[in-house]
Amino acid sequence: MWALLPNIRLDRTMLIALLILSNLLLLIALLWLGKNYLRQRDRRRGRKSIGSNPIPLVEPGAIDPRFALSRAQAPSLDSEVRFIGAGGTLGGTTDTEAWLLAGFAKSARQIFELGTCTGKTTYLFAANAPNEAEIVTITLPPDGNAAGNRAAGDDMAALETAQKESQVSEFYYANTPEGRKITQLFGDSKEFDHEPYRGRFDLIFIDGGHAASYVRSDSEKALAMLAPGGLLLWHDYTPSMTGVWDTLNALHQSGVPLQHIRNTTLVAHRAI
Ligand SMILES: C[S@@+](CC[C@H](N)C(=O)[O-])C[C@H]1O[C@@H](n2cnc3c(N)ncnc32)[C@H](O)[C@@H]1O
Structure with a gap:
């Protein structure tokens, strides 16, 4: 016992x-x-959750020193640009994004844009880039089919938005002196042959179709077209844009280093 x-x-x-x-x-x-x-x-509400975003958040000055804050914590004169306010422009950027994009263009001689829409950013690139700069921009024509090359898993709402944003017949740069710097291409970026442009551009802006397979295709082509030291930017990195959000998170996790610029939906990659 x-x-x-x-x-x-x-x-x-x-x-x-x-x-x-x-x-x-x-x-x-x-x-x-x-x-x-x-x-x-x-x-579901389109907000960011803590820990759900693997891409580090950085200040604009980490991407381009012209946006570094001075001792008074203010932007320097180097960041001054020619600028048009947003005012609800179709498919457009915020004022902060437009300011940064215009500033990045100040030292870019070869610029490529995927997704022209109203051509506002195209115009800002041309207005702020050096005299000898060349800007190539591709967009769907008004009678193009935004879902023509869709793939399984593509968000239908994003494809419908792309269709609406293609109904532009006159671009901002039309009949402006800056227009001479711009080459306008029309067509589906998935069918665009990027080989002749390999390694050429020092600034590329991806803002075309926002469904996942289009973002993937545009990103692959843009990475190939980027010159050494060139800057690649994506627009609309926000959880409600699932095609952009998921594709960029996966790209970053696959080893392509990306940085999310604070107070914007811009994501940047600097080629080495
Ligand atoms: C969000 S808007 C671009 C806004 C513009 N970058 C700006 O900053 O004002 C999207 C544009 O992408 C274009 N687009 C959508 N899908 C496309 C595709 N598969 N190929 C080429 N362009 C496409 C649309 O025609 C539209 O002009």
Whole structure:
């Protein structure tokens, strides 16, 4: 009888340990479920969740020193640009994004844009780039089919938006002196032969079809067309744009280093 007592004590200790362990596991499971629930909810509402964004957030000055803040924490005169405010332009950028894009163009001689729309950014590139700069921009014509080359998993809403944003018949740069720097291409960027442009551009802006397979195709072509040291930018990196969000997160995780510019939906990659 007495010989059994130590065993009973041992069992009780084990029981307490088991209870603590199972409570701990339950707590971990609840925390994991809660975090996933919040992440899904934020995704549905188009908000960013903490921990769901693998791309580091940086200040504009980390991408281009002309945007570095001075000692007074203010942008320098180097960041001054020719500029048109957003005012709800179709498919357009915010004022901060337009300012940064115009500033990046100040030192770019070869610029490529995927997705012209109204041509506002195209115009800002031309207005701010050096005199000898050349800008090539491709877009779907008004009678083009934004879903013509769609793939499984493409977001139909993004394809419908692309169709609407293709109904532009006169671009900002039309009849301007800056227009001489611009070559306008029409067509589906998935069918565009980028080989003649390999390694040529020092600034590329991807803002065409926002469904995943188009973002993937545009990104592959842009990476091939980027010159050494060139800057590649994507627009609309936000959770509600699932095609852009998921593609860029995957690209970053595959080893292409990307940086998300604070207070914008711009993501940048600097070629080495
Ligand atoms: C968001 S708007 C571009 C806005 C413009 N970059 C700006 O900053 O004002 C999208 C543009 O991409 C074009 N686009 C959509 N899908 C395309 C595709 N598959 N190939 C070429 N252009 C496409 C549309 O025709 C539209 O002009």
